[in-house]
Amino acid sequence: MIGLQEFHDTILQVNVVELISYIKDNRNPLKLLFINLEVNQDNSAFTERILVFINSMQLSNEQKGSDEIQFLFKELGLYFMRANVFGSALNCSNNIKEHIFKNRLKAWMHYKMYRKVESHCKLFDKYLKKLSTAITNGVEDYENDVLRDLHVYYEQTVSLMEEKNREAELVAFKALFEDVGLVEEYPLLASYQENKYQFTATIEIGEEIPKIYEPSDFTDDLFEEKFLRYIKAHPDTRWHEILLGYRQFIVRREIIKFGQAHFDDPYRNLSANDVVKLYSYFNMRKHYYSSLHLLERFRHIADFHGTNGRIKFIDVGCGPATSGIALVDYLHTINGGTVSFDYFGVDHYRSMRQEAEYMMQNVVYENTDSTFFMQSLGDIDFECLENANSIFINTCYLFASDNLNEEKLAVEVLNVKRSKRDVPFYILFQNTTDPAKNVKYENFKRHLNYDEKPLLRVNSWIRYNNRRNSLYMPTEELVYFEILKIE
Incomplete structure (x- = not known):
């Protein structure tokens, strides 16, 4: 600089x-x-x-x-x-x-x-x-x-x-x-x-309400359209056991590597796009439910929707726009009709950015001139923040990545904050509860010089079924959440 x-x-x-x-x-x-x-x-x-x-x-x-x-x-x-x-x-x-x-x-x-x-x-x-x-x-x-x-x-x-x-x-x-x-x-x-x-407005964190998550009508149709139909119709798929020609444990362990694969790389006969579709099948939905849970706890975000100015939702490590879709669904459920906010998808992998853009093209989200995609947060065009009424930096399982440079990210986040000093600014965090996977997050906060008490810090069980009205026992996962307000 x-x-x-x-x-x-x-x-x-x-x-x-x-x-x-x-x-x-x-x-x-x-x-x-x-x-x-x-x-x-x-x-x-x-x-x-x-x-x-x-x-x-x-x-x-x-x-x-x-x-x-x-x-x-x-x-x-x-x-x-x-x-x-x-x-x-x-x-x-x-x-x-x-x-x-x-x-x-x-x-x-x-x-x-x-x-x-x-x-x-x-x-x-x-x-x-x-x-x-x-x-x-x-x-x-x-x-x-x-x-x-x-x-x-x-x-x-x-x-x-x-x-x-x-x-x-x-x-x-x-x-x-x-x-x-x-x-x-x-x-x-x-x-x-x-x-x-x-x-x-006084910021209030909603009480945790035990529930079993499932897709809404909107997301049920969206997931079917965007990746489930693609996988089901593939000639090498034998639903549910073999997906695109590979058994599930091979997909999870070797192809998507439990969410940490190099997603621009093909795998044998699979294209990078195929690998991303498999990631969406295994990981997107469970992270969608946990993102929705965090938004339901932090209802303040809805106060900025449909008012003067624009929500700037900056999704760092966006993957296939998992948290972006959760925000669309959350606001749509509250208000009905279409949803409008500015979505910034930040991901190292081009294949993920392309999938995120594809996901944000749907019947509920008004995406004309309101989506921006980049490889690094440092690539953001600050002029796109001009009409912000609020800024949210979203990090969904970002800090579990071995390749993340948390010090560089902290500098980039502070640049965004200082570009709009008077605008409400929040960081939404979720990750595994494994302490070893949260070392980078604690380092990140130190580089931010953040020493305040978070608005929210909690470990919560997220229980979900991927089918509506399912009679099966829900899958459950313990997730670590924080919400930070940056002054």
Whole structure:
């Protein structure tokens, strides 16, 4: 990753054309630089010198309007906004062409210029007017980011008035958020009232309810369509004893290697796709039930569905989208109808990513422009997180992998968190209860510097039948679950 001083020193030695080329070639590392840039005196000094130097370059309108220079002004502006450096934020705002972020900066600067506490009441409508211009550019919708700006402003102002013992102004300020005239004039305020629980809701973990899981109508049809029919119809299958030409114990032990095979590799006459279908038969369904159990305990995730902004469900070690399907099924069961959230399938194996994409193409999930697949979490496009109302990092049996680099994963997870610092951020974990298979998970938490008490930590028996209304005794498996909230 490029360091701030390295970037600063490079800029001082290049001309405009070279600067644009440098940013174009290093855009993702520079994005990571600003995502991880902590607010402190040294960093503020470096960023201000960078801004002064860019302004001294006498950029033409074409150069100033280039994607690369606009990217730099926006990233600098975000830093100065976090660092509360008014003059430098104003400088960036004056140089930004795209009006959405420019108007967000203007709204922030509007209340930063107040010198009297009562201005927060007297000028509230002017603030709403400025902030409302940052909701959409006619193509993209940024309302969730704007609502977060409004919520931050509300909390900061309430804190200020309480600190100064301005009780009358505090009562008046809170009342403005429910003023009928303002709510009617500024739809943003009405949207805030409808969605503010996103920012204030108390997180509750549901009680564990003993049950025997089985496929829903939706997943019963889905599993049949996506892999069961394929295996049953194969000429070398003798259901249930021989699958695609191999006995079950050979499949489990040698072909899918108990879920740890190199899934891009064929096995004798079987293609990589065949191997993945066999994995789905043996492993996907049982992990689907355990994922569904975890979602049922953490009902808070449903609060974000169908509201302003988008759930970003980042499924690390996604396999054939096992947990993604569980989330689709869970939300569909609660609300009925179709389900819509952004799904990020992260898996080392191309064959698994392809199967995950195939699984997410179904009658319940609205997958148009809402699925993203990558080999590593480090490959994520941070711009795809722009309209997040929540971010969930899902890890289903990920830490049982011998090949996982948990330190690298922790860095990548923190990059995602810092890219959307104000958005609720959770890690969903499930794995075997074998302590030897959870060493990497404990190392991962240490690399996150996570020393809080998890929202949930429990070993639970997951009992399930793969057939609906089965009369057989259920299969059962003891699973270790945790839910972490990352601040």
